[in-house]
Amino acid sequence: MNTTSTCSLDNYLVLPDxxxxxRIREAREILGDQCVVLGHHYQRDExxxxxxxxxxxWRLSELASQARxxxxxxxxxxxxxxxxxxxxxxxxxxxxxxxxxxxxxxxMAEISQVEDAWEQFxxxxxxxxxxxxxxxLTYMNSAAAVKAFVGERGGAVCTSSNxxxxxxxxxxxxxxLFFLPDQHLGRNTGxxxxxxxxxxxxxxxxxxxxxxxxxxxxxxxxxxxxxxxSVHMRFLPEDVDRMRQRYPGIQVIVHPECRWExxxxxxxxxxxxxxxxxxxxxxxxxxxxxxxxxxxxxxxARQHPDKTILTLNDCGCLCTTMYRISPQHLAWALENLVxxxxxxxxxxxxxxxxxxxxxxxxxxxxxx
Ligand code: SF4
Numbered sequence: 001m002n003t004t005s006t007c008s009l010d011n012y013l014v015l016p017d018x019x020x021x022x023r024i025r026e027a028r029e030i031l032g033d034q035c036v037v038l039g040h041h042y043q044r045d046e047x048x049x050x051x052x053x054x055x056x057x058w059r060l061s062e063l064a065s066q067a068r069x070x071x072x073x074x075x076x077x078x079x080x081x082x083x084x085x086x087x088x089x090x091x092x093x094x095x096x097x098x099x100x101x102x103x104x105x106x107x108m109a110e111i112s113q114v115e116d117a118w119e120q121f122x123x124x125x126x127x128x129x130x131x132x133x134x135x136x137l138t139y140m141n142s143a144a145a146v147k148a149f150v151g152e153r154g155g156a157v158c159t160s161s162n163x164x165x166x167x168x169x170x171x172x173x174x175x176x177l178f179f180l181p182d183q184h185l186g187r188n189t190g191x192x193x194x195x196x197x198x199x200x201x202x203x204x205x206x207x208x209x210x211x212x213x214x215x216x217x218x219x220x221x222x223x224x225x226x227x228x229x230s231v232h233m234r235f236l237p238e239d240v241d242r243m244r245q246r247y248p249g250i251q252v253i254v255h256p257e258c259r260w261e262x263x264x265x266x267x268x269x270x271x272x273x274x275x276x277x278x279x280x281x282x283x284x285x286x287x288x289x290x291x292x293x294x295x296x297x298x299x300x301a302r303q304h305p306d307k308t309i310l311t312l313n314d315c316g317c318l319c320t321t322m323y324r325i326s327p328q329h330l331a332w333a334l335e336n337l338v339x340x341x342x343x344x345x346x347x348x349x350x351x352x353x354x355x356x357x358x359x360x361x362x363x364x365x366x367x368x
Pocket of ligand 1: 042077102103104105106141229230231232293319320321322
């Protein structure tokens with residue numbers, strides 16, 4: 001298979017957005033069943049309109065594992081495309097239209113830092129290297145190497161859709177779990193299960209011994225990696241108060257990547273799929289302030305004109321890395337596939353793939 005580009009990206013980046021639409025449609029038509037385009041809910045409308053399937057990272061992983069065609073074009077971010085490659089058949093190719101579409105949260109847990117933390121846990125006698133003592137769990141939003149790390153040590157991947165079920169699964173193995181890389185999803189999930197905040201210790205990879213005493217780590221039920229989503233961190237408890245004051249009767253619904261204080265004040269929390277469901281199932285006239293990425297909020301507002309749908313904070317809650325996938329990049333990737341060129345293929349190394357697959361398969365079995 002040819003993996004060099006005959007259609008140069010530079011020629012596409014100068015095109016206006018709308019001029020790519022017809023070209024994308026034509027390329028999709030030529031490729032037919034050979035190609036599936038997956039789109040994350042946070043993608044912009046100009047891109048997601050071309051996806052065969054839309055979903056959160058859980059749903060898109062499932063779809064990637066079931067895709068029949070030769071090409072999976074992933075309109076999302078790097079860790080999602082890596083997961084698709086891990087779950088896809090060996091003869092399939094996964095394409096990420098812009099390799100710069102990363103995730104700042106995933107980047108907060110480098111594999112060398114994770115290995116170093118684990119070694120310290122082993123030295124302290126908290127666990128064996130194989131995971132007898134601590135179950136490691138990683139959020140989907142992490143690098144393939146981190147997924148492989150947890151898979152090899154008896155752990156699993158989870159998404160915001162099945163985080164609670166994954167915690168229950170992990171606690172059935174050990175009394176303690178190590179959650180990467182989003183401290184907020186970990187804290188919100190643990191607290192929702194009745195674990196007090198003082199039984200959850202935050203591990204800061206930039207401080208000696210994670211910034212914790214050995215006693216605190218020994219006592220903790222959950223060790224949380226100090227990572228966060230820069231988009232969801234923008235929502236503050238005062239935003240909830242302000243919206244309730246301004247719009248009496250409004251329901252505040254937020255993603256669990258938001259701070260604990262925000263989730264505590266909200267009417268409900270949930271994955272992007274759950275947030276969509278809550279809005280869809282509400283009666284006409286319902287009012288929502290939603291704490292998640294702005295493209296999804298704006299799309300929900302357009303899809304439900306009979307309801308009031310507002311962002312919880314209108315100060316730029318945009319995932320800039322998701323936004324990197326543009327119609328120009330999509331047209332470039334698809335037209336190259338038509339030419340038989342796989343541009344921006346995402347290939348996870350076989351050694352990493354093996355254990356990451358184990359961790360992802362466990363995720364797919366743990367229903368939310
Ligand atoms: S919204 Fe946050 S967690 Fe999701 S891809 Fe963007 S930076 Fe990463």
